[in-house]
Amino acid sequence: MDMQARCGLLHGVALFQGLSGDGLRTVAEAAGERRFSKEETLFRQGEPATHGVVLAAGRVRLDQVTADGRNLVLRHFGPGEMLAVVAVLREIPLPASALALDGGLALTWSASRLSKLIEAHPAIARNALEVVGGRVEELQARLQEVSVQRVEQRIAAALLRLASQSGRRTEAGIEIPFALSRQDLAEMTATTLHTVSRTLSAWDRDRVIDARRSSRLIILRPHRLAELAEHA
């Protein structure tokens, strides 16, 4: 990835909003590149946080393993989003693991470089604050969901969230453009793959979604799904 491409990418990244062309170039020059392939683990929960990451291409899932060995999907990340930055700045071990869903490319900055960049460009810290603020909001929303909503609503909400974050419009409906197992959905909604399977089957029967195995999931009637997410 040459400097011009990097700058082009970083220009659209929330973390670096408001930086001058010069500033952006400094940031771009300080970056390392890390190419990764599908299924690869970018970093592992519990390890020291050595590098801040911004995704250039590809999709990544952030996982947290519980004490009793269960897995919880915290969030999905796409191009332009930052990972691990806060853990780096707080100098704490990584609280979650990052798993690549596609192959892709990440730009990375070591802890010391990141600190220096922030010192030189305080806007970065402010931008990071806004991003993390958004993440707090998301987490509060999910906490609410898990606390008061029933499984069916949570699954609907999760699908809608995935659709709005990464969905592709097609003629039939909105397609979720990566493999998504029932287990994955279960880990996103705090339930079991069995319940997810039953629920998706029912929705498939009602033509709300197209969930045939061996094809990407397609939301046929988003509006209906939104109703299902809301309704008591």
Added chain:
Amino acid sequence: MDMQARCGLLHGVALFQGLSGDGLRTVAEAAGERRFSKEETLFRQGEPATHGVVLAAGRVRLDQVTADGRNLVLRHFGPGEMLAVVAVLREIPLPASALALDGGLALTWSASRLSKLIEAHPAIARNALEVVGGRVEELQARLQEVSVQRVEQRIAAALLRLASQSGRRTEAGIEIPFALSRQDLAEMTATTLHTVSRTLSAWDRDRVIDARRSSRLIILRPHRLAELAEHA
């Protein structure tokens, strides 16, 4: 509250770590004061976020109301902690309401002043980032709890969290120094007051806690409670 007292307070506040004496004084001088009494609402969910807040004295509970009218306790705040700061900087409506559990005093800064202070003292943004990072961690932990743990464990965890945040050592055990209804605990742990009541009664019988009505709750055997929080 005179300037010296303010500076003394702010000196210990995470948000203002690393500021020079001068810087601290500027911050202190820019602050407004807001006295509040027990049961008073400091701000209400959905209102525009006009002021960042740091608690000088008193205890505050952050509540979120769900679409169907239920209430969820997001967090408790004590002296030195910041509220609403992120919403102010992001210029979004307040995502939750703040209810005073005691009388107390808050220092406040308007949105424009806060922005100027951050511009003059970039360390503030970095500090805020660390604080909010910690909050993300907390939320992820709670999300995990609600997702995979059973009610009894969650209640135990909530009591331990309250104890570690605000508990007072007494001869008998650790006392939680404010009124805490079963309903409150239910809203903190995503359950009902009935289940909380049953659980606390059982623990009271086992002398793990002292939960007689009309006295503050006391944790008699913290170690046992920690076991209850962990064990499957």
Added chain:
DNA sequence: CGCACGTTTGATGGACATCAAGGATTGTGG
């Protein structure tokens, strides 16, 4: 004193996890 509010405790039911077993797809190696 009596009313209001928070609490306790029992009875019942429902949502969903768990247990169990079979069916469909994908990949792989002969």
Added chain:
DNA sequence: CCACAATCCTTGATGTCCATCAAACGTGCG
């Protein structure tokens, strides 16, 4: 290119945790 293994998915049966419904019981306050 087929066979077989490894996954992932589906669907039924059963059980259980906990919400809900219901009703009384303190406790403190006006």
